[in-house]
Amino acid sequence: MSDTSTTSVTPGSVNVSLSDVTKSFDGVVAVDQLNLTINDGEFFSLLGPSGCGKTTTLRMIGGFEEPTSGRIVLGGRDVTYTAPYHRDVNTVFQSYALFPHLDVYENVAFGLRRKKVAKDEVKKRVGAMLEIVDLPGYEKRRVNQLSGGQQQRIALARALVNEPALLLLDEPMSALDAKLRHQMQIELKSIQSRVGITFLYVTHDQEEAMTMSDRLVVMRQGKIEGIGSPQDVYDNPSTEFVATFLGASNLLAGTIASRGQEITAVALENGTTLQVPTARVATSTVGSVVKVGVRPEKIRIHVSGSTTTTGNTLRGRVRVSTFTGVGNQYIVEMASGEDITVYAQNIGEELAPRSGEEVELSWPIEHTFAVRPAENVISSDELAS
Amino acid sequence: MEQPLPAHHPGGVGSPRRHRGRGKGLAPYLLSLPAGLWLLVLFVVPLFIMLSITLKTCSPASGACVMTWQWGELPHVVNQYRGQFVTSLVFAFFATLIDLVISFPIAYWIAFYGGRRKNFFLIMLLVPFFVSFIIRTLVWEFILSNNGVVLSFLRGNHLVPSSFHVLGTGLAVVAGLAYNYLPFTALPLYVALERIDRRVLNAANDLYATRRVTFMRVILPLAIPGIFAAFLLTFIPAFGDYVNQEILGGTSNTMIGTVIQNLFLIDSDYAGGASLSAVLLVISLLGIWLYARLLGSRTIEEYL
Missing domain, CATH: 1.10.3720.10 (MetI-like)
Structure with a gap:
């Protein structure tokens, strides 16, 4: 594949679609009636804690697992029960899974040789691919002589060189250190836009998913909890799980007091009423229990009485104040005993409140959301990434 | 498990502690001694005896062998x-x-x-x-x-x-x-x-x-x-x-x-x-x- 080549991708056309896909292992449901559509040329991520079914979903699309029920359609063709070697899909495996008995060249050429591509063509494409992953001249190296980052690039090259309709990536960066991972994220995104191939990326790392994806889904317990562009999903979380898994959220329990066209009022347990845009309330019935959320960086904090506040307002006392360089993190305890976390950027504007001081918290109504409380308690294991 | 003390360790100046460090250095050799002896006595020695017999001349009647350095x-x-x-x-x-x-x-x-x-x-x-x-x-x-x-x-x-x-x-x-x-x-x-x-x-x-x-x-x-x-x-x-x-x-x-x-x-x-x-x-x-x-x-x- 050369830099000038353009792939015949119709943006927006459906690349792969899953309908009602369920997978259970010995009666345990790993993926539960999943419906998902990925468009051509998208960088799409499946994000979720370990055990949420994201890898199983990827393995079913790759052909390594058969769904218990449901259908997988790839490029208009039903591939639900098609063997992996008959699918126009390639995978970058978590452990890279390079062939230890072959050198770099033969590893990258493996797929092309199976497709009986002419020798000269193989040579040209492998060479061009090694350029793209920034490892030219590595043809004769043995794969076990390469560093983790290099092996990862070879695994990527080995899959991409076949120009598949869809590239699956199964936590490909989990073995890399943080710095290298960050660098590879940027590189991977740029390679994807250059080659124009649809990427389906599986990760438990929310930052990674947000950095690279055009769209993403957040999965939990085999189901989709949220879907959309990273900004959509972050700013307008659809469930309590999404709100806590993707970034941090302050969530306060309350009941819907009244519902208007534009604004819904939620009464907190301590008597305060918060206003939420009706479009951002997951359930509309008056009297139903919800959790009202606001992101820590959306909140303004100031010493009580120092300014007039607009929007939603809460009062409390600073329990912990931590200086992080780029800003301050406050944990503010309200009269109800609930804690609210606030990130204030270090722009040198205001005098930072100190521990023990009475403060007022305020934020614009449009940054407030309300979600239904999760049916199953969210464990700390699920949030650790 | 305690690591052997490095020679320049301030606590290692006293001779008893140094002694212990040296004992630990010998441990692998001591542990391999039984197997080493076994190999030597029951494998290496018989091997050399066998190889040396190829150069001896033996009497078929008595079975006694004399070293003659004949490799014919x-x-x-x-x-x-x-x-x-x-x-x-x-x-x-x-x-x-x-x-x-x-x-x-x-x-x-x-x-x-x-x-x-x-x-x-x-x-x-x-x-x-x-x-x-x-x-x-x-x-x-x-x-x-x-x-x-x-x-x-x-x-x-x-x-x-x-x-x-x-x-x-x-x-x-x-x-x-x-x-x-x-x-x-x-x-x-x-x-x-x-x-x-x-x-x-x-x-x-x-x-x-x-x-x-x-x-x-x-x-x-x-x-x-x-x-x-x-x-x-x-x-x-x-x-x-x-x-x-x-x-x-x-x-x-x-x-x-x-x-x-x-x-x-x-x-x-x-x-x-x-x-x-x-x-x-x-x-x-x-x-x-x-x-x-x-x-x-x-x-x-x-x-x-």
Whole structure:
């Protein structure tokens, strides 16, 4: 594949679609009636804690697992029960899974040789691919002589060189250190836009998913909890799980007091009423229990009485104040005993409140959301990434 | 566990503590002493005694040997027993080949489809071999004998002519060797196949390799060190074996092991027996050397 080549991708056309896909292992449901559509040329991520079914979903699309029920359609063709070697899909495996008995060249050429591509063509494409992953001249190296980052690039090259309709990536960066991972994220995104191939990326790392994806889904317990562009999903979380898994959220329990066209009022347990845009309330019935959320960086904090506040307002006392360089993190305890976390950027504007001081918290109504409380308690294991 | 103190450690100035550090340095050597002594006394010393006998001249009557530095015995016996060498090579080769053909599917099946019962299947494979080598071979004599179950059945159903017999032929010896050395083939093959990363096989499938191509292009190449190890581990002992030939073979297909045994125990030709043993040793070492050259010495540690 050369830099000038353009792939015949119709943006927006459906690349792969899953309908009602369920997978259970010995009666345990790993993926539960999943419906998902990925468009051509998208960088799409499946994000979720370990055990949420994201890898199983990827393995079913790759052909390594058969769904218990449901259908997988790839490029208009039903591939639900098609063997992996008959699918126009390639995978970058978590452990890279390079062939230890072959050198770099033969590893990258493996797929092309199976497709009986002419020798000269193989040579040209492998060479061009090694350029793209920034490892030219590595043809004769043995794969076990390469560093983790290099092996990862070879695994990527080995899959991409076949120009598949869809590239699956199964936590490909989990073995890399943080710095290298960050660098590879940027590189991977740029390679994807250059080659124009649809990427389906599986990760438990929310930052990674947000950095690279055009769209993403957040999965939990085999189901989709949220879907959309990273900004959509972050700013307008659809469930309590999404709100806590993707970034941090302050969530306060309350009941819907009244519902208007534009604004819904939620009464907190301590008597305060918060206003939420009706479009951002997951359930509309008056009297139903919800959790009202606001992101820590959306909140303004100031010493009580120092300014007039607009929007939603809460009062409390600073329990912990931590200086992080780029800003301050406050944990503010309200009269109800609930804690609210606030990130204030270090722009040198205001005098930072100190521990023990009475403060007022305020934020614009449009940054407030309300979600239904999760049916199953969210464990700390699920949030650790 | 406490680490040995570095020499410049401030607390290590006092001699008692330093002493302890030195004792710990010696620990690996002390631990290897029993095994080292065992190897020295029961392996290295006898080996040199045997090699030295090749240079001695022994009296067939008394068995007494005198060092004469004559190495003429070596080419002499090799020449004299060339036929038996060839017979041994051919028998051992075919026995090993049969073992590889039988073991590979077994090892493959256990490694890839054994699931949680892998160890159970391996033990089932090994259980017959807990019975003494000689007894197992004697039972084969019984099974293959002219009036034994197999031949009686075949003759009774006119599947073979009445003059057909197995015992006393090369076929019986090869069969006995193949049977007795099967675990030496099956286990290294199992180890080689078991350690193949399943994700690599997924990767091959992902890159358009069908099951057959995956086997030919990935599984087989990755199993090569194990196949070679299995070959050596079976071929070398089968080559020097004399029990199978003694019990199952006839007089026309003597193997080199039988010759050595006869030279030592019947003819009292110690120099001749030692010389043949030395040749056997060199052939075995050649095999291992070849292995190291082709596949690297690290894989030897892993399999042999």
